[in-house]
Amino acid sequence: MKNSSQITTRINDQIIEIAGDKAFMPLGNFLRNSEGLTGTKIVCAEGDCGACTVLLATGTDSSGKLEFKSVNSCILPLYLVDGAQVITVEGIGKMEGMKVDLSEVQKKMIDNNGAQCGYCTPGFICAMAGAVESCKSAGTPMTEKKAKNYLTGNLCRCTGYQPIIDAMMSVDLGKAEFLKERYHNAEWIGKMKSIKKTSVEMKSLERSLFLPATLKEALKIKSQELDVRLVAGSTDLGVVVNKGKLETPKAMALYHIEELGSISHDAGHIIVGATVTLTQFEEYVENHYPEMSRLLHIFASPQIKNQGTLIGNVVNASPIADTIPFLMVSDAIVVIQNESGTREVVLKDFYLGYKKLDIAPDEIVTTIKIPILSQQEVTRLYKVSMRKDLDISAVTFAARVILDDSNKMTSVKIALGGVAATVVRLTDIEKALTGHDFTLKAFEDAAATLDQYIKPLSDLRASSAYRMLVSKNYFTKFAKEIIDQIGGGK
Numbered sequence: 001m002k003n004s005s006q007i008t009t010r011i012n013d014q015i016i017e018i019a020g021d022k023a024f025m026p027l028g029n030f031l032r033n034s035e036g037l038t039g040t041k042i043v044c045a046e047g048d049c050g051a052c053t054v055l056l057a058t059g060t061d062s063s064g065k066l067e068f069k070s071v072n073s074c075i076l077p078l079y080l081v082d083g084a085q086v087i088t089v090e091g092i093g094k095m096e097g098m099k100v101d102l103s104e105v106q107k108k109m110i111d112n113n114g115a116q117c118g119y120c121t122p123g124f125i126c127a128m129a130g131a132v133e134s135c136k137s138a139g140t141p142m143t144e145k146k147a148k149n150y151l152t153g154n155l156c157r158c159t160g161y162q163p164i165i166d167a168m169m170s171v172d173l174g175k176a177e178f179l180k181e182r183y184h185n186a187e188w189i190g191k192m193k194s195i196k197k198t199s200v201e202m203k204s205l206e207r208s209l210f211l212p213a214t215l216k217e218a219l220k221i222k223s224q225e226l227d228v229r230l231v232a233g234s235t236d237l238g239v240v241v242n243k244g245k246l247e248t249p250k251a252m253a254l255y256h257i258e259e260l261g262s263i264s265h266d267a268g269h270i271i272v273g274a275t276v277t278l279t280q281f282e283e284y285v286e287n288h289y290p291e292m293s294r295l296l297h298i299f300a301s302p303q304i305k306n307q308g309t310l311i312g313n314v315v316n317a318s319p320i321a322d323t324i325p326f327l328m329v330s331d332a333i334v335v336i337q338n339e340s341g342t343r344e345v346v347l348k349d350f351y352l353g354y355k356k357l358d359i360a361p362d363e364i365v366t367t368i369k370i371p372i373l374s375q376q377e378v379t380r381l382y383k384v385s386m387r388k389d390l391d392i393s394a395v396t397f398a399a400r401v402i403l404d405d406s407n408k409m410t411s412v413k414i415a416l417g418g419v420a421a422t423v424v425r426l427t428d429i430e431k432a433l434t435g436h437d438f439t440l441k442a443f444e445d446a447a448a449t450l451d452q453y454i455k456p457l458s459d460l461r462a463s464s465a466y467r468m469l470v471s472k473n474y475f476t477k478f479a480k481e482i483i484d485q486i487g488g489g490k
Helices: 020-024 028-033 104-111 122-136 143-148 161-169 187-198 215-224 235-241 278-284 291-299 310-316 322-330 427-433 440-448 462-487
Strands: 006-009 014-018 053-057 068-070 086-087 094-096 099-101 199-203 208-211 251-252 263-265 268-272 333-338 341-346 351-353 362-369 375-385 395-405 410-418
Touching: 006 187, 014 020, 068 122, 104 122, 104 440, 122 143, 122 161, 161 341, 187 235, 215 333, 235 251, 235 268, 263 278, 263 351, 268 310, 278 291, 278 310, 291 322, 291 375, 310 322, 310 362, 322 375, 322 395, 322 410, 351 362, 375 462, 410 427, 427 440, 440 462
Parallel strands: 006 086, 208 251
Antiparallel strands: 006 014, 053 068, 053 086, 094 099, 199 208, 263 268, 268 362, 333 341, 333 362, 375 395, 395 410
């Protein structure tokens, strides 16, 4: 197995090699401070405002061309772009001598007066360029809904959003240049593939970095470096590090391991690898779990979903994580490995307390298996937050119920998040509902008993009383929606 003591990336047209502690820098800081690419702005340093947006290609699409997606560079450590290509706002237009030949996106932003102070504009341009790239690749038109969705992760403080949305809507996809065509370079793509087959190990007095190319190697490292921190998309960890709340002197990322980046299904399960992004998951499960795909649509911005992973969300173990309630009522199975072998844990048994998991220091979560819905199942997922898109939940709710031909409940699974130290399965309520007809009264009665099983806390997002009220209301909301879906009922 090849080994390297540096990371290699391509930024716009330039291949760059980085070694030592600099590999731990956030990409956005590196672009500005080391490369002089100051179009990329750092504002919130949390992945919320989008001023730091760049385009990232970690691989190729079905045509063999680079597949660019928007990401937040402020929370993305450099070591996560090893073997990837980055395009900054400086690379969206073309330099013609001392002048810039603006892209179609940039021209429309000017035509529609989409910038005032201009500080947020570079991030918007990169997000818009990513949207154009996606629509052109799919052969679909740009709609207002798509425009708003693709710009969810970008905040503007002075222009107002309508001119920016107008700019996005007026982009002529026929005139817009494909970035994957412009930046296509067979030699670089070959080098990218070679880099991903190469393990990286960097060690200094204060830091250690491991990017193993095989699972066997990753498990060996984990057995020897028990305190090494596994980093997936860094969409949460990057924020904590930026705010000085945490350091990562030893880090390991698994994205060079090819099999962990795959998602597939068999007759019984969908199998999701450790480095599968939330965007990949959302697109894959649209036909398998449409309710999960719908929730993911408002879960976070494209920039976050393009980088964050499903298993990262699971292992991060937040009691308000949006994916965990669905996975918990699905009886998803966490697959855990170490050098000695593999074991499986049902997700509801994986959480032992706040941020406490059933995992040993030498183990790695490699995949998660999600049972496929049966024809008799009905599912709903809800969240309440202060804003609809890109916000942290106050309460989350998930329910999966199997009905027989007479609409009697033969299986009931319900989970709530934001009401305890972990997402909780309401097993006592599940047992009480099983065997009953699916009626509104049954769920109203169940909701009335919630006080016996959950004791929500008050914090900045919601009071205990509010969380309890929302939780009870979700029971009736679920019942009413399913009764409308199946017909009949009381």
